Amino acid sequence: MIEMTGIRKAYQTGKITFEALRGVDISIKENEYIAIVGPSGSGKSTLMNLMGCLDKPTGGEFYLDTERVETLSPNQLADIRNRKVGFVFQAFNLLPYATAYENVELPLLYAGLSGKERKARVTELLNRVGLGDKMANKPTEMSGGEMQRVAIARALANKPKLILADEPTGNLDTKSGRAIVEIFNDLWKDGHTIVIITHDMHIAKRCQRIIRLKDGLLDTGNEEEEQEQSLKVA
Amino acid sequence: MYALLSVKQFFRDLRSQKLRTFMTMFGILWGTVSIILLMAFGTGMQEFQQKRFKGLGENICIFWPGVTSKPWNGLPRGRHIRFVSEDATRIREMYPVIKHISPEFPRSNVMLKSHKNNLTAQVIGVWPEFHKMRNIIPAAGGRFINDKDMEKKRRTIFIGDRLAEQLFAGEDPVGQTLQVRGAPFVVVGVMVSKDQNSSYGGRDNRNAYIASETFLTMFSRRYPNNMVIQSTNDNNIQEAIDSFKSYMAAKYNFDPTDTETLGTWDVTEGFKFITNFFVAFRMFLLCIGCLTLVTAGIGVTNIMNVVLEERTKEIGIKMALGAKKRTIMSQFMFETVLLTCIGGSIGFIIAYAIVMVFPLLNLTEHIGTPTIHVFESVMTISILGIVAFLSGFFPARRASNMEPVKALKLF
Numbered sequence: 068m069i070e071m072t073g074i075r076k077a078y079q080t081g082k083i084t085f086e087a088l089r090g091v092d093i094s095i096k097e098n099e100y101i102a103i104v105g106p107s108g109s110g111k112s113t114l115m116n117l118m119g120c121l122d123k124p125t126g127g128e129f130y131l132d133t134e135r136v137e138t139l140s141p142n143q144l145a146d147i148r149n150r151k152v153g154f155v156f157q158a159f160n161l162l163p164y165a166t167a168y169e170n171v172e173l174p175l176l177y178a179g180l181s182g183k184e185r186k187a188r189v190t191e192l193l194n195r196v197g198l199g200d201k202m203a204n205k206p207t208e209m210s211g212g213e214m215q216r217v218a219i220a221r222a223l224a225n226k227p228k229l230i231l232a233d234e235p236t237g238n239l240d241t242k243s244g245r246a247i248v249e250i251f252n253d254l255w256k257d258g259h260t261i262v263i264i265t266h267d268m269h270i271a272k273r274c275q276r277i278i279r280l281k282d283g284l285l286d287t288g289n290e291e292e293e294q295e296q297s298l299k300v301a
Numbered sequence: 302m303y304a305l306l307s308v309k310q311f312f313r314d315l316r317s318q319k320l321r322t323f324m325t326m327f328g329i330l331w332g333t334v335s336i337i338l339l340m341a342f343g344t345g346m347q348e349f350q351q352k353r354f355k356g357l358g359e360n361i362c363i364f365w366p367g368v369t370s371k372p373w374n375g376l377p378r379g380r381h382i383r384f385v386s387e388d389a390t391r392i393r394e395m396y397p398v399i400k401h402i403s404p405e406f407p408r409s410n411v412m413l414k415s416h417k418n419n420l421t422a423q424v425i426g427v428w429p430e431f432h433k434m435r436n437i438i439p440a441a442g443g444r445f446i447n448d449k450d451m452e453k454k455r456r457t458i459f460i461g462d463r464l465a466e467q468l469f470a471g472e473d474p475v476g477q478t479l480q481v482r483g484a485p486f487v488v489v490g491v492m493v494s495k496d497q498n499s500s501y502g503g504r505d506n507r508n509a510y511i512a513s514e515t516f517l518t519m520f521s522r523r524y525p526n527n528m529v530i531q532s533t534n535d536n537n538i539q540e541a542i543d544s545f546k547s548y549m550a551a552k553y554n555f556d557p558t559d560t561e562t563l564g565t566w567d568v569t570e571g572f573k574f575i576t577n578f579f580v581a582f583r584m585f586l587l588c589i590g591c592l593t594l595v596t597a598g599i600g601v602t603n604i605m606n607v608v609l610e611e612r613t614k615e616i617g618i619k620m621a622l623g624a625k626k627r628t629i630m631s632q633f634m635f636e637t638v639l640l641t642c643i644g645g646s647i648g649f650i651i652a653y654a655i656v657m658v659f660p661l662l663n664l665t666e667h668i669g670t671p672t673i674h675v676f677e678s679v680m681t682i683s684i685l686g687i688v689a690f691l692s693g694f695f696p697a698r699r700a701s702n703m704e705p706v707k708a709l710k711l712f
Contacts, residue, residue, distance in 0.1 A: 122706040146625075148620070
């Protein structure tokens, strides 16, 4: 599903160049359930942005589903984001003026589905995340847990193989967070590839594999020690 | 559906940024009102001036006798040249390019006396076709001097509307007796009121007209003061003038190139000048209107740039969900065009309302009736379209060129 070799990503701020990733090799197979952990500034979000084609690496090779990402045009990348990747953000990132229905419908509109197809798909997805009765609600009329469920429904709109979640429970209370994690578990069981960035080692431990980052590199040090530290932080 | 979302978002912004949106729309509205009103009043003024100019007559030229300034065929300069009525008869026979011709025998300070009033006015002896050249139209129930009047030297008189009012004070003068220097004349017609901004020997509405043959019997004059000709159309007035002059030069033996011999007033020159002046004037007004709209357009661009800053994250979200460049671009263009359309439409309505109401203010006799022509409307819509496109294009392009990760502020 994802093949990254020697991935580098540098940001230029004025005359200062900051290298967020300094040569990362990662391979993720289809239907894997991965957690990416690491301290702040370790490059987790940068890695997720690259995996989701929101950004391009400044070095290395990145294949997503056999496609060489660095060579694709902005519109081709938009197509990939629309059809192959689903994003779930910590801050939900829903359109505030749109209803739950309209938020979920947006990726389907970009994909060019007919009105009938869109309606069926949005209804199915919102029912699946337990919000069938809140389709007409706007984000301001929903709780954090509900907003995140709308975001998950939106991420699943075009049946993407890959779901990328950046701290999906970071803004939620424990109960809502647990419910969201259950949804991710179900999605994994349904065949999706799930990559979650988290600080929460309880969530990370439920994943099949944990990728650790430190200072822009894969951390291959003492995993037990890292886990203990992360648990303390969490 | 996407358009519906865009409209929703537009109205959400409108609600949340009422003053800003209002000021932006007001700029477009003001620009639209300005450009339409400037053009409408410019057109109205042009038509008003042209109409007043036409009050004197269309495609006409007026000649008066003069003095030769060049020696010719052994004759010295300084000879007085005067034409006679027979010249007019001969010219009409010889030159088909001259549609109408008439000598004019004016006599000022002639005592006119009706049963209600008496006063002095100018009486002019003319041919029947004179009124066709000079746009002197008889009011219903009346007529101008005719061929029978000429032939029989009848004492019939046609009077200007202002003169009729003074002499008959509201009564219908047609059929009534009017004494001209003590001789009874029958009033056969009254002139329909007309706009006239130029004249020679007084405005037509204060004059009285009688058959030239009758005039000659009363005032013992042989030489007309003026000769008026009208060409068959506005393209051959010069040919008509040249024909008239060549005839006169041949008959009275003077140099045809001597411009002093015959005084000439080509009325069409003035009409052309007025037309050209107003074309330039309207272009100037159009430019002012355009600049107002361009200024408004710059305002829209600024607003759209602010909107862009506010919506950066939203653009990022949409890009993360798969929105392509053109989708983002079209959203911004759509909003700009919608903003311009609403402002422009309100501006159109206000401008049309002002143009409709203006005639009720009774100012049209001074500056004409503002008129909105299709050309002005199409021009304004085109300019609005260009302003909308340009003011939306650059912010839209900026939005569509954003990198998703930067727009989402994720790095």
